[in-house]
Amino acid sequence: MNSGLEGVIAAETVLTHVDGARGIWWLRGHGLAEVIAEHGYEGATALLWQGFAGEGLDRARIQSAFGAGRVAAFARLPLWLDAARRLPLAEAVRLALAAVADESAPAGIAAALPVGIAALLRSRAGDPPVAPDPTLTTAADFLRMLSGDRPAPASAAALDAYLTTVIDNGLAASTFAARVIASTRASLAAAVLGGYCALTGPLHGGAPGPVLDMLDEIGDAAGIDAWLEQKLAEGERLMGFGHRVWRGRDPRADALKAALERLGPDRGRIGFAEAVERRALAALQRKKPGRPIETNVEFYTALLLEAVGLPRDAFTPVFALARSAGWLAHALEQQKTGRLIRPAAAYIGPKPQAA
Numbered sequence: 001m002n003s004g005l006e007g008v009i010a011a012e013t014v015l016t017h018v019d020g021a022r023g024i025w026w027l028r029g030h031g032l033a034e035v036i037a038e039h040g041y042e043g044a045t046a047l048l049w050q051g052f053a054g055e056g057l058d059r060a061r062i063q064s065a066f067g068a069g070r071v072a073a074f075a076r077l078p079l080w081l082d083a084a085r086r087l088p089l090a091e092a093v094r095l096a097l098a099a100v101a102d103e104s105a106p107a108g109i110a111a112a113l114p115v116g117i118a119a120l121l122r123s124r125a126g127d128p129p130v131a132p133d134p135t136l137t138t139a140a141d142f143l144r145m146l147s148g149d150r151p152a153p154a155s156a157a158a159l160d161a162y163l164t165t166v167i168d169n170g171l172a173a174s175t176f177a178a179r180v181i182a183s184t185r186a187s188l189a190a191a192v193l194g195g196y197c198a199l200t201g202p203l204h205g206g207a208p209g210p211v212l213d214m215l216d217e218i219g220d221a222a223g224i225d226a227w228l229e230q231k232l233a234e235g236e237r238l239m240g241f242g243h244r245v246w247r248g249r250d251p252r253a254d255a256l257k258a259a260l261e262r263l264g265p266d267r268g269r270i271g272f273a274e275a276v277e278r279r280a281l282a283a284l285q286r287k288k289p290g291r292p293i294e295t296n297v298e299f300y301t302a303l304l305l306e307a308v309g310l311p312r313d314a315f316t317p318v319f320a321l322a323r324s325a326g327w328l329a330h331a332l333e334q335q336k337t338g339r340l341i342r343p344a345a346a347y348i349g350p351k352p353q354a355a
């Protein structure tokens with residue numbers, strides 16, 4: 001019995017290859033730096049969806065499909081926005097995804113997230129939703145739908161680098177959840193909603209908000225070591241560190257740090273965060289000698305999303321926005337090449353008397 005299914009191969013995929021020990025991340029044969037610099041979020045989606053959501057896909061075709069999807073999602077806002085606006089954001093986004101029709105095309109499902117999250121964030125500030133501009137990239141239009149103004153190119157580029165970096169990562173818990181749902185031949189919309197639900201836990205996509213809480217609590221450089229020692233002594237986990245697969249350095253953490261640095265003067269509290277990172281890695285090594293615990297992608301995610309102006313309760317929904325393209329690719333691949341996923345459990349409960 002392997003309770004966390006660690007190392008268990010449960011699917012074959014052509015989508016992403018993750019070798020945590022060797023620091024490798026490939027998306028359909030392309031390395032991370034190339035995907036960020038040359039393909040961007042829409043181009044990465046085209047690579048992932050090629051042969052699954054159509055043939056001849058490229059960056060421009062996906063950008064236009066996402067744009068049309070955002071326009072359709074905006075028209076559907078009256079169906080759910082009123083019921084969702086008073087809920088905590090993570091729950092409200094669940095409602096937004098639940099309102100997506102089963103027969104929706106992949107781009108339409110993915111587009112529900114930027115439109116829904118932006119409308120929810122504006123509505124809690126008492127502002128009406130901003131209609132999408134279908135000619136923009138997802139990153140630029142999302143920031144525009146949030147603020148009402150076209151974003152600075154550097155902010156849109158930083159968010160695009162984030163969305164691209166976390167678009168897919170092998171068989172993550174949420175991706176597996178999406179594949180299990182797709183394996184029953186349920187709809188793609190159902191698979192994305194299930195993936196989202198799995199993502200919201202703090203051991204998966206819920207960590208970046210708590211990373212900022214940690215930086216806030218530590219306060220300044222003088223308080224770093226005492227705070228870390230106390231939390232570890234209390235048995236708490238340090239958010240933004242450790243990963244089931246990435247036992248060595250996660251190249252995505254470095255890619256996000258580089259994207260953050262490109263923001264120049266708007267890059268937020270990176271210096272302080274680097275100091276916390278250094279001290280936390282040393283403290284974890286002392287506490288868990290022999291267990292490689294490295295900085296994970298959520299650490300610099302938190303700083304980047306804060307620097308582009310997002311509130312911390314939006315971090316997990318924005319992660320879902322990015323990862324939805326990956327969930328859809330895996331759900332489509334599962335439908336095309338996989339079988340019903342139905343493992344077994346070892347019964348350890350009581351036997352009936354008669355037996």
Ligand code: COA
Nearest residue numbers: 202203204207236237238239240241242243244296297298
């Ligand atoms: N802080 C403190 N201790 C940690 C740790 C962290 N960030 N990550 C792992 N550990 C410790 C655990 O407490 C456990 O110790 P124990 O054996 O004494 O109980 C040991 O390392 C193994 O943890 P386990 O949860 O079995 O390993 P895993 O491979 O499943 O861990 C995570 C992966 C992500 C669940 C884990 O590293 C974690 O909880 N990280 C913090 C949350 C986070 O940043 N999540 C985002 C992931 S991208």
